[in-house]
Amino acid sequence: MGGAETFLMKINRSLPSSYRMDFIVSTNEGVYEEEVKKLGGRIFRIPLRTSSPIKSYKALKKIVSDHHYDYVLKLCDTPIGYFDLLACKKGGATHLCVRSCNASSQDSFLRKTINNILRKPFNRIATTKIAPSSLAGEYTFGKNEDFHLLHNGLALEQYRFNKEERERVRKEWNIENTFVIGHIGRFSHQKNHDYLLDIFEEVRKEKNARLMLIGEGELLYDIKERVQHYKDEVIFCGLQKNIPSLLSAMDLFVFPSFYEGMPNTVIEAQANGLPCLISDTITKEVLLTDLIEMVSIEESPSLWKDKIKMNRERERTHYVEELKEKGYDIEDVVKTFISLIFEEEL
CATH class of the missing domain: 3.40.50.2000 (Glycogen Phosphorylase B;)
Incomplete structure (x- = not known):
């Protein structure tokens, strides 16, 4: 029930019936699991990337390929998410969207170095970049990189x-x-x-x-x-x-x-x-x-x-x-979300 999960569920509850949100996770049953299913969504589980990076990559690629997903939204703090986007691209997804989730993290020197190396290919592979604030966007994508602001809306x-x-x-x-x-x-x-x-x-x-x-x-x-x-x-x-x-x-x-x-x-x-x-x-x-x-x-x-x-x-x-x-009503945010992800207007 963290901020990223809450954000997605607020969007999910308010999406028009012609849209559906499925989830790929690396955890056991979560707080929102039954609600996701009631809303018509599917939940796929893959190995945790930090524990089994190759198995995680292959599982992610297979899910996207088997179910013919064109649109993928990755939630992450840092450019290490590049590998998940690459797996989705290899699986056939054409729209690789990223939403920044935080404005800092507790990464080690090694992790920070890896993130700096990955930032260019990460930004290059992402087709749509979203952040809840300027600080979060700059942290994930870089200060000179373009991204879209999407409010954390509420009902x-x-x-x-x-x-x-x-x-x-x-x-x-x-x-x-x-x-x-x-x-x-x-x-x-x-x-x-x-x-x-x-x-x-x-x-x-x-x-x-x-x-x-x-x-x-x-x-x-x-x-x-x-x-x-x-x-x-x-x-x-x-x-x-x-x-x-x-x-x-x-x-x-x-x-x-x-x-x-x-x-x-x-x-x-x-x-x-x-x-x-x-x-x-x-x-x-x-x-x-x-x-x-x-x-x-x-x-x-x-x-x-x-x-x-x-x-x-x-x-x-x-x-x-x-x-x-100020644009924080969830109905307005969902309209913006759909226009950014699907390039469609409600």
């Missing part, structure tokens, strides 16, 4: 602030009469949960507050271990599908990531009218409303705590119309 009406849902969720999670700081994201280095806990430790010294964490990931156990002495104040929600309701239950969204391409969750929070405190390393294109304040993660957690105190009394209002005007 905006679903994200309107709902007072009844706020009260219901707060009662369900036993967070009534508390100040709730929220975060949605995979428990990984990129999301910087350790620093988020540093901030919350400052807040809890002064206020009756709760930290609501939504997501799973490889660092979940480490984070749970760290909060053992105040575990009742940190709520681990796991993966959740009722994100609009959970956003309504929060009082402030705090997002101190090291890097992001164009974070879905920050857009969702703005649609809900939820004030956001985010790191200044995130692309400035996420500043869609006056709800966001950026702070450096080089600053002390106590400074973030002071900023949180300043946001405590903010009244919740709707921002759906503002985001619609």
Whole structure:
């Protein structure tokens, strides 16, 4: 249920019936699997490229060839995706599209060198290049390379602030009469949960507050271990599908990531009218409303705590119309998606 998967599913749900999206993955059954099947899509599994590169290449080529796919969309951060595009081309695909997913990564020196070598052939083989922000596009394709911006759109009406849902969720999670700081994201280095806990430790010294964490990931156990002495104040929600309701239950969204391409969750929070405190390393294109304040993660957690105190009394209002005007409604994004990928107009 990461950002890339969520983006694809938002598109998939809103595609006209004359289009279908199938998926090639290297994982076991995922969160969206049953929904993909209900929408008429097929799911193919291939070996993980990093573990079995030759088997992965052959399997990808065979799927594209056997099922006569003309259009392929590859989601990736770096030019290492070239090999998947090459496999698809050898399998007969004529339209090789790429969507950038991030604005940085934790690659080693060797991986960075390989990416730099592959960038030219990667850009040459891709017929359509898409990114959610300028920062993400430049990171994946290069600063002097042309690409198309495609917003991380939402079914905006679903994200309107709902007072009844706020009260219901707060009662369900036993967070009534508390100040709730929220975060949605995979428990990984990129999301910087350790620093988020540093901030919350400052807040809890002064206020009756709760930290609501939504997501799973490889660092979940480490984070749970760290909060053992105040575990009742940190709520681990796991993966959740009722994100609009959970956003309504929060009082402030705090997002101190090291890097992001164009974070879905920050857009969702703005649609809900939820004030956001985010790191200044995130692309400035996420500043869609006056709800966001950026702070450096080089600053002390106590400074973030002071900023949180300043946001405590903010009244919740709707921002759906503002985001619609800026092109973030999913129906408009799907029209752009179809025109970029299929070169057709709805």
